[in-house]
Amino acid sequence: MNSYYYLSGATGLVMIGYGCKLLLSKTNQKSPDLQTTFDPEVAVALGFQQTIENLERKSLQEISELWTDTVIPLALISRIWREPEPEPAKTKRPRPVFKHPEINAFYNAYVAKPSVRGNRRIVIEKLLQMLDVDGDCPSVVGRGIYANDNEQERKYGEESYEYLAKIPLWKHSLAVTERYIAKFQHDSMHPDAMIIALAHDIGKIPAQYSKFYRKSDHPVTSGLLLMGIPEFLQLGNCAELERAVQNHHDLATNHHLPTALKEADQEVRKLELAGMLANASSRDVKSIDAIQPTHLITENSGIESVAEPIAVENDDSGIARNLEPGSMYVPHAHKLPEWLNLDAVLTYIAERINIVIKDPELKGLWHAYSIADGFVWVSEKLVWKAVKEVAGHQLDLITADGDEAVRRNWLYSIVRRFGERGDVCIAMMKEGYYQAPVTIITGTGRSLPGFYVPFLSRAFGVDATTLERRKGSQIRGLVKNILPKIQVEIQ
Structure with a gap:
């Protein structure tokens, strides 16, 4: 039994000695990393005997690139949260042809761009086709056969309402869309802006409005029609765009998208009614509203x-x-x-x-x-x-x-x-x-x-x-x- 204890003790001493040898050998080695990165005074204090003149000095500005990077435009980094656009199809979609020359001109100016692609372009094209086919209807609703007390536009004066009713929906929608696009600095936002503005009044199309006017107003109907486009539902931000359409007549919008749309809509209405004033200036009327x-x-x-x-x-x-x-x-x-x-x-x-x-x-x-x-x-x-x-x-x-x-x-x-x-x-x-x-x-x-x-x-x-x-x-x-x-x- 005693011989066993002696053997264990001897083995322990040998291991301790070997560990001390390894520790001493590492301490005596020179570290090239420390020679180039430590402050000279700190290095000397730690026992490193390198030559101070050999150390490289750099300013904070020079090494700041380690934690900073170049400024990237918001339009580029927005791709991080936007859904990836699908790969272009091998067979190119035919360019739609519209019966209204103004819609064709709008398409060439705003839609036929490389930046407008994928499902967004398809949605825009479908909205333009809806306006081209069914958009010759009045640009205001709320009176007449589909009287609706919930419509803000019904509160226009009699002559104002009748004048605006003569402006077709497609023309008003294009004018609002152009104004709305101009409110966004980055081109990357233009496709979404076109979807919102072109869709904001499609609920006024009589064939659709007649189905819902008893229960809701045209912004709600417009949102429902927009959600009925399959390609629109494939967009990652479709819910946000649909809310902008439904909220553009709210008293307080509290978000840039519907607020800017409301501004664009009223700017166009003011221009349209200015035309009415010009036409009425030669008539002897007491009030432009002809109350x-x-x-x-x-x-x-x-x-x-x-x-x-x-x-x-x-x-x-x-x-x-x-x-x-x-x-x-x-x-x-x-x-x-x-x-x-x-x-x-x-x-x-x-x-x-x-x-x-x-x-x-x-x-x-x-x-x-x-x-x-x-x-x-x-x-x-x-x-x-x-x-x-x-x-x-x-x-x-x-x-x-x-x-x-x-x-x-x-x-x-x-x-x-x-x-x-x-x-x-x-x-x-x-x-x-x-x-x-x-x-x-x-x-x-x-x-x-x-x-x-x-x-x-x-x-x-x-x-x-x-x-x-x-x-x-x-x-x-x-x-x-x-x-x-x-x-x-x-x-």
Whole structure:
């Protein structure tokens, strides 16, 4: 047993000795790597006896290329997240031929490029073919046989709507697409831009719109038609493109693709309506919208039926939604132009206070009602019509009818300016609002919520007592009282 322990101890000593020998031999070796990379003072401190003059020195800028690289354009690196284009087919697709020369010219200028290829080109060609075959229809929808209250375009003035209806859909779509493409700097985005813009209104084609107009508006229908193209579904970003099409009439788009599309659409509409103004300049018209004259119904004229006053639940103008900022849309004020005469707007409204009105554009039978405490409650519809009537042939107001966000910005700016002048009680409205919440007591005693602009009777140059004497039995049968939900005393 003792001999076994002696043998184990001897073996251990031999192994320790061999390890020490290896360690000493490595320490005495010179390291060429250390000679060229260590700082001289550090190298000497570690025991390396190399010559300091032999060390190579480089500036930080010279060696920075180790962790930096050349700048690569976004258009090139976008290929990382874009799906790879398929290999060109051995048999080349025949170039489509269109019956409209303008569509052929558009194809040659924008589509017949090497950068427009694969499924994207196929989708673009199919959209152009749809517009070529079925796009001779009106470029606006919402009235007539397929009346749809959800369509923003139906709010254009009568003459504006009729004029835009004469512009074919294919022509409007090409103009919007050209404007939209110009908003993207990199050519790599142009194919997607063409898909979005060419598709944004294809839901207006009557054969398709007639199937869905009762349940949705044309942006939704356009998105459905786009998703029905097999090659479109093969695109990696098809969902993003489809959302841009469906959201281009939203109050707040919150994304560059639909926002830029909305801008391009309104820019083209403004040009189209400018053509209408040019054609109408030689005619003697009171308003470019050719709004039917307001018929003031006197006490003796009578009406066929007495309707309930306009309230939020029955008002198709979306007043309730307009008054809710937050996630919907918060209007912002802008400087009012010099051509807008606010005193003339007040005069227009004053003639309609406590009067039963029959106006197909305004809807409802009353839009301005005074109460004994000195307030005159005016609907935003009447304010907007008064502004348009007074302004006359102003392109900005005409086009605003087709863009709800722009229209609300105008109303917010105008009402706030009236408030600064002391004509409107701003204290009754929350920040971002241009109307105040009220409870309407109808002639039959019902209570209905509503939203109206709180004008002061003195803004119209009359006192509350004088306005009360204007009320006849018809208006009293419609409205008994209006109670503001935010109580403020008149100073």
